[in-house]
Amino acid sequence: MSSRLVNSNELINKVREFPTLPTIYSSLMDLMQNPRTTSIELAHLLTQDQASSAKLLKIANSAIYGLQGRINTVSQAILYIGFDEVKNIVTALTIIKLFNTVHSRNEINPVDLWKHSIGVGIITRQIGKSSGVRNLENYFLSGILHDLGKLVFLKMIPTEYSQVMEYSINNKVTIREAETKLLGITHTVIGEMLTEKWRLPNSIKNAIRYHTTGMIDNTFDHLVGTVHIANIVANMYGMGYSWENIVPEPNVEIWDKLNLPDKYFTNNYKYITMEFDESLSLLLNLRQ
Amino acid sequence: MRKMIKLEDAVEGMVLAEPILNNFNQTLLAVGVTLDLEKIKILRTWNIKLLSIKSEDSDYDLEFSPEILAICQNMLERRMLWNPRNEIEFDLIQSAIYVSATEFYE
Numbered sequence: 424m425s426s427r428l429v430n431s432n433e434l435i436n437k438v439r440e441f442p443t444l445p446t447i448y449s450s451l452m453d454l455m456q457n458p459r460t461t462s463i464e465l466a467h468l469l470t471q472d473q474a475s476s477a478k479l480l481k482i483a484n485s486a487i488y489g490l491q492g493r494i495n496t497v498s499q500a501i502l503y504i505g506f507d508e509v510k511n512i513v514t515a516l517t518i519i520k521l522f523n524t525v526h527s528r529n530e531i532n533p534v535d536l537w538k539h540s541i542g543v544g545i546i547t548r549q550i551g552k553s554s555g556v557r558n559l560e561n562y563f564l565s566g567i568l569h570d571l572g573k574l575v576f577l578k579m580i581p582t583e584y585s586q587v588m589e590y591s592i593n594n595k596v597t598i599r600e601a602e603t604k605l606l607g608i609t610h611t612v613i614g615e616m617l618t619e620k621w622r623l624p625n626s627i628k629n630a631i632r633y634h635t636t637g638m639i640d641n642t643f644d645h646l647v648g649t650v651h652i653a654n655i656v657a658n659m660y661g662m663g664y665s666w667e668n669i670v671p672e673p674n675v676e677i678w679d680k681l682n683l684p685d686k687y688f689t690n691n692y693k694y695i696t697m698e699f700d701e702s703l704s705l706l707l708n709l710r711q
Numbered sequence: 712m713r714k715m716i717k718l719e720d721a722v723e724g725m726v727l728a729e730p731i732l733n734n735f736n737q738t739l740l741a742v743g744v745t746l747d748l749e750k751i752k753i754l755r756t757w758n759i760k761l762l763s764i765k766s767e768d769s770d771y772d773l774e775f776s777p778e779i780l781a782i783c784q785n786m787l788e789r790r791m792l793w794n795p796r797n798e799i800e801f802d803l804i805q806s807a808i809y810v811s812a813t814e815f816y817e
Contacts, residue, residue, distance in 0.1 A: 486758075486760065489733070489758065595792065656803065656807075659787065659803065659804070659807035659810075660806075660807055660810045660811075661810065661811060661814070668790065669790050669791070669792055670787070670790045670791045670792075670793075672792070672793035673800065675796055675797070678797060678799050678800070683799060685798065685802075686802055687799065687802060688799075688802045688803045688805070688806035688807075689802055689805060689806050690729065690763055691806075692806040692807075692809065692810055693761060694760075694761050696810060696813075697760065697761070
């Protein structure tokens with residue numbers, strides 16, 4: 424008799440029926456795909472949702488982009504931080520809002536997971552910058568979305584997912600190992616499926632799918648490797664709570680590839696934690 | 712040695728241990744530049760919040776008691792099922808202990 428708590432095929436079907444992203448996102452994607460789109464047209468679309476555009480401006484002015492106080496309009500945000508990064512902020516806000524109705528279950532609290540994810544986003548971007556990546560597009564968003572599959576589980580099967588967490592604590596295994604044992608499918612696979620449904624970029628899809636191993640089928644990918652390390656750092660720094668009670672072991676090969684300077688964490692932990700504190704209120708307080 | 716400080720704590724004569732970069736990784740101020748009032752003012756207009764400066768003091772500018780550091784180390788090690796294998800992992804663990812210790816004072 425199978426010891427699985429759910430039928431993984433049924434879970435996969437439920438993901439297929441998951442809501443699509445709101446219209447503003449698809450309109451945004453359509454505009455972005457048109458090479459003739461101007462920043463004025465894009466700004467016009469974004470300002471139709473005043474709450475989102477206000478939030479976009481606050482984030483664009485935060486320490487994350489180092490342009491504090493200089494951006495007063497959505498058009499300026501597009502000019503200074505770029506089309507893609509503006510799209511990424513809107514995507515992050517849209518997805519956080521979409522999961523706003525997911526409720527806590529015992530010790531599993533979605534707000535704690537978002538806090539962890541924001542920490543991973545900040546560290547991913549910071550490591551990317553420090554290791555000389557010129558195009559940091561998708562670094563922040565990949566970190567923020569890396570555990571998307573866990574939220575899907577909490578939304579779809581809260582009781583069973585509580586048991587997964589209990590199993591991981593009692594047996595001192597990672598959440599992913601507990602998911603494999605009890606559900607037959609992991610949050611990384613579920614997250615990947617959702618990114619396909621939502622047509623998010625491949626780089627983000629890969630970061631979600633492979634962040635626990637840090638490699639794509641034994642091949643190094645800078646963004647995936649960085650999210651892998653950032654996930655562990657955020658866990659060790661106590662940024663939020665990823666529902667993971669042990670610190671996963673870093674893939675040692677990734678350190679060599681990232682080639683971070685000596686005493687990297689000693690010299691950056693303060694900046695990282697400060698940026699984290701600032702970003703939490705900006706991204707999580709959706710009523711502002 | 713180097714030390715991270717807040718811009719508001721920067722004073723004339725301090726020497727940068729790391730460059731100040733803009734968002735495009737272009738160097739605004741190089742390693743070894745000595746700060747004067749004019750440069751500190753410019754850093755303020757660039758909204759730089761933290762600087763890495765050369766210092767004889769510890770990398771960690773808060774002094775924690777050995778007891779607090781030991782508690783934090785123990786809390787972390789209970790969650791870790793692996794041992795550090797290289798310098799960067801030692802550095803990561805050390806910084807995580809200090810992040811945790813900082814929370815004792817908040």
